[in-house]
Amino acid sequence: xxxxxxDDHAVVRQGYASxxxxxxxxxxxxxxxxxxxxxxxxxxxxPNLVVMDIGLPGISGLExxxxxxxx
Numbered sequence: 353x354x355x356x357x358x359d360d361h362a363v364v365r366q367g368y369a370s371x372x373x374x375x376x377x378x379x380x381x382x383x384x385x386x387x388x389x390x391x392x393x394x395x396x397x398x399p400n401l402v403v404m405d406i407g408l409p410g411i412s413g414l415e416x417x418x419x420x421x422x423x
Contacts, residue, residue, distance in 0.1 A: 356382045356399035358390045358416065360408055368403065387411030387419075394423055 355372060357365045362385070369381045382397055384390035387408050402420065406413035 353378070353401070354380045354382065354397065354399045356384060356390060356393065356397075356402045356404075358384045358387065358402060358404040358408070358413065360385055360405065364405075387413065387416030390416055391419055394420060398423075 353376075357368050359365050359368075365383045365385070369383060372379055372381050382393060382399060384393050388411055390402070390404070391411075402417075404413045404416060408416065411419075
């Protein structure tokens with residue numbers, strides 16, 4: 353399983369990635385710092401689950417979700 357973490361705070365992404373890695377070693381975790389980064393990343397790395405902050409700067413988390421759904 354692949355999980356994409358999208359949050360503009362690196363410490364939050366790293367904390368969740370560390371926790372997921374410890375609890376579920378078979379899971380691969382990707383990270384994006386913005387909605388724009390997430391949209392770019394999913395073109396080559398298709399996650400099974402996206403955990404996203406809805407209050408992202410630039411493209412909001414809600415708008416990013418709307419754009420990710422068709423993919």
